[in-house]
Amino acid sequence: MTVQADIRLPSRVDALAEALLQPILAGDWRPHDRLPSEHALAAQHEVSRAVVREAIARLKSDGYVETRQGKGAFVAAAPGGNAFRLDVEGDTHLLELRALIEADCAALAAERHTAADLTALRAASDAMRDAVAKGGLGLAEDIRFHDVLAEAAHNPALRRFAAFVGRHAREAMQLARLSQLREQNRLVEIEAEHAAIIKAVAARDPVAARAAVQHHIASGLRRHGLS
Amino acid sequence: MTVQADIRLPSRVDALAEALLQPILAGDWRPHDRLPSEHALAAQHEVSRAVVREAIARLKSDGYVETRQGKGAFVAAAPGGNAFRLDVEGDTHLLELRALIEADCAALAAERHTAADLTALRAASDAMRDAVAKGGLGLAEDIRFHDVLAEAAHNPALRRFAAFVGRHAREAMQLARLSQLREQNRLVEIEAEHAAIIKAVAARDPVAARAAVQHHIASGLRRHGLS
DNA sequence: CCGGCTAACTTGTCAGGCAAGTTATGACCG
DNA sequence: CGGTCATAACTTGCCTGACAAGTTAGCCGG
Secondary structure, three states: OOOOOOOOOOOHHHHHHHHHHHHHHOOOOOOOOEOOOHHHHHHHHOOOHHHHHHHHHHHHHOOOEEEEOOOEEEEOOOOOOOOEOOOOOOHHHHHHHHHHHHHHHHHHHHHHOOHHHHHHHHHHHHHHHHHHHOOOOOHHHHHHHHHHHHHOOOOHHHHHHHHHHHHHHHHHOOHHHHHHHHOHHHHHHHHHHHHHHHHHHHOOOHHHHHHHHHHHHHHHHHHOOOO | OOOOOOOOOOOHHHHHHHHHHHHHHOOOOOOOOEOOOHHHHHHHHOOOHHHHHHHHHHHHHOOOEEEEOOOEEEEOOOOOOOOEOOOOOOHHHHHHHHHHHHHHHHHHHHHHOOHHHHHHHHHHHHHHHHHHHOOOOOHHHHHHHHHHHHHOOOOHHHHHHHHHHHHHHHHHOOHHHHHHHHOHHHHHHHHHHHHHHHHHHHOOOHHHHHHHHHHHHHHHHHHOOOO
16 A cells, blocks of 8 residues: 555544534534444444544534533534634635625724834835845735734734634635736735725724725735636 | 532543643744653643543644654644634623624625525514513524624625624623613614614615624623623 | 432543554664 | 664554443332
8 A cells, every 4th residue: 555655544533523523513413412422432433432532522622512421422502612613615705704804904903003003014014025026925924914904903802813814715825826926016016005005094094994905805816816 | 528510620631631731822832842742741640641642632623733643742833723712802802803793794794685685684683573572582583683694694604703703792791681681772772773784784885784783782782781 | 109229321531552653773784 | 984774662543441430210118
């Protein structure tokens, strides 16, 4: 058997956790339903009880399952309610969600930014221009621009969510299309878009800030050939 | 020892998972740092290796840790990056985030609702009025109204996030103050606010829809004595 | 009929062992 | 001296068996 070094089979624990998750996500097992006992699951899936326990530990951590000693394991009242995930969305919805969140950041930044926030925004925009001038793509600097914008919203929940969605969005955009970013006229566009965002934020105009961010992100999608 | 039936001590697995999570969250263990071996952790924490494995299974599921057979357990590149959580925010930021997300739902609903969406919105608003008329509080119906609004945005990622944030927000609002909702003039307000949201959505006016939702949620906070 | 006890069942934990993968060290050869 | 190979020690992955702690249902006695 030839196996590439980078490809590892899922462990039995991973596979069982996934197998137990599917009926929960599909609604076949509903909130408060009792799962089969550990011994039964071990027999059904031909694994040891230790594997079952570890798989259930994973589902517990994700908030899909709750256990009571002596009683059993049960589908949680709100399955998965501990956490919000972005594994199952199509790219379009994910990218639209990102645009909404970035616009929210911009609108709040417009209302409540500090002088230091503006300074950091301008510095981040300048850093991207500088990186590009040196032959880089400015990706890390563009990310930094968005992080600073989210910071300027002065809401840590929103900032963390913006970072979370941003990471997923970048994966979805499959940066294999990096070469498309090299054209100088596109970078002029980006710079103008950053400047428009900064201008709206500095003017404390949430409507314009929101619109500027949404334009910037929509243009980013076009530049990646995604819209 | 007297223990109330509703209070259970954390299991050793829970306690260890928490103990291992803290240095990661605090930045003491950084991305790619290697955790002590299972045997070492079991000795340090005076538990069996099975407890260690289950605790690490929990952290793996949460995205804080990755393991490689024969090599060890390592802090993940982006700790916790699998999922977004709302466990650590102050209530103000959480409630503000919710207002933003609900407004986003309303704005998208304004742009893309269907006739069935409007029908469902009106039905949900009527259902709340009816529930209140029968002596109930209309809480489930108010939740339903917001769910329908999120559905009318036609973006499943946004809808799921709105539901997630809504659940956390309701917990934060500590519904022990339910009695404040019984006054009839307050319910008249809520009904008027629902109607304003529906009107803006039906008019396909995202700006007005956004504003109507944010007014509704801010008023809700005032009714709960939270602002 | 109700309450108490016990057996069977359940999850929680422990201990020991072996499989599979990794790494470092020592020996050997060119 | 440098490179390669083999082996021992270490690591995670999984199995087995046992007992602790908690739950539930059934039976028996008052």
